[in-house]
C-alpha cells in the first residue's frame with residue numbers, strides 16, 4: 552500500500568473524514584499501519600519528496616505539502632506493528648549511499664527483517680534547489696547515479712560476513728577481521744571506502760522497490776529492482792505487455808522472472824453501485840480548483856500553460872522531451888496522439904485515469920483478472936481518500952479477495968522478503 556498522507560488525489564485532504572491537521576502526528580500513521588496490517592497488506596510504502604510544490608501559487612495554497620521524513624516515522628512504526636513491511640522512499644539523487652545503507656539497514660534490524668526501500672530519482676528542479684543545484688540532473692544521469700547508488704548500498708550491506716561479528720567476552724574478541732570487507736568503491740558519482748558500521752541486515756538486503764516506466768527506469772528495474780510500481784490504468788492487453796516487458800528485462804539480466812514483482816498502481820473509489828462510485832469520484836474532482844489541475848499539467852509538461860484558453864483545442868510540441876516524470880509526459884503524448892482535447896478535457900482525463908470507480912465486486916474482479924492473467928503479481932494501492940478509503944477497502948474488497956483465494960487471510964509473521972516470496976540474496980563476497 553502506498554501512502555501520501557492525505558490520499559492519492561491532489562485535494563483528497565478536503566474529503567469528509569480527512570484529518571489534514573494531523574499529518575505530523577504519529578497516531579495518524581499508526582492507525583493506517585495497524586489497519587493495513589490487519590487487512591493483510593504485505594507492506595506499507597511511504598511516499599516522499601524533498602520539496603514543497605511551490606512552482607505555482609495554487610500548489611502552496613491547495614496541496615497538502617507537509618509530512619514527516621520516512622525513517623523516524625517508520626522506525627516508530629516498528630513498535631506499533633508486527634508483520635507488515637515498512638518501505639521508505641529514498642532519493643538516489645539527493646542522498647549519499649552510506650547514509651542510506653545505514654538508515655535502511657538499521658530499519659531492517661529494528662523491524663526484524665521488514666524493511667524495504669523505494670528508489671526514486673527525484674524529478675523536480677525544486678528538489679535540486681534544496682541541495683545546492685539550480686536544475687535537476689538530467690534524466691539519464693539521474694538513472695546512472697541511481698544504478699551506482701544501488702551498487703554502493705548493497706556493497707556496504709555486505710561489509711560483514713554473517714557470523715563475523717560474534718562478541719566473546721572471555722577472550723575479548725568482538726569480530727573476526729577475516730569476515731570484514733572494505734568496499735573501496737570509486738565510480739562516476741561516488742567514492743566510498745566502507746566498510747559499513749552495521750552487520751549484514753536480517754534480510755541480507757532489504758527489499759528494493761522502484762517506480763518509473765521510462766526506458767531508463769525500466770532498465771534500472773530489470774537490473775536491480777525486486778518489486779516495481781507500474782501505472783495501473785492501461786487496459787488488460789497493455790498491462791500484460793508491460794508486465795512481460797519487466798519480466799523479460801529481469802531475465803535478460805540473468806535473474807529469475809519471479810524475482811521481479813510487478814505491482815500496478817490501483818486507486819479504487821468504492822460505491823454500493825457503479826453509479827454511486829462514479830458520483831463519489833466526481834465529488835472528489837469537484838474539490839480540485841481548475842487552476843490547480845492546470846498547474847499540475849504545466850508542471851508535468853514543463854511549460855506554464857496558464858495563459859492558454861481552457862476550452863479550445865490544445866496543441867503541444869513534444870519534441871523538446873521532458874526532464875520531469877517521463878511516464879506522465881509520455882502518457883499525455885500518447886493520449887493526444889489518439890484523440891483531440893481541450894486543455895480542460897486533457898487535465899481532467901489525466902487526473903481521472905488513475906482512479907478506478909466501482910463496487911467492491913467490480914474492483915475485486917479487476918484485481919483478480921489482472922492477478923490471474925499475467926498482468927500483476929500484486930498491487931500498489933493508493934487510496935483516493937484517507938483514512939476512509941483504506942478502511943472501506945479492508946472491510947469490503949479484502950474479504951472478497953480472500954474468498955476467491957487470491958489473498959491470504961492473514962499475513963504470516965515473517966520477513967518482508969518471505970511474505971513477497973523473494974529469496975535472500977547471497978553476499979557478493981561469498
Ligand SMILES: Cc1cc2nc3c(=O)[nH]c(=O)nc-3n(C[C@H](O)[C@H](O)[C@H](O)COP(=O)(O)O)c2cc1C
Nearest residue numbers: 598599640671672762763764765768780876877878
Ligand atoms: C506508485 C508510484 C509511487 C511513486 N512514489 C514516489 C515518491 O514517493 N517519491 C518520488 O519522488 N517519486 C515517486 N514516484 C515517481 C517515480 O519514482 C519516478 O520518479 C517517476 O515515475 C519518474 O520516472 P520516469 O521518468 O522513469 O518515468 C512514484 C511513482 C509511482 C508510479
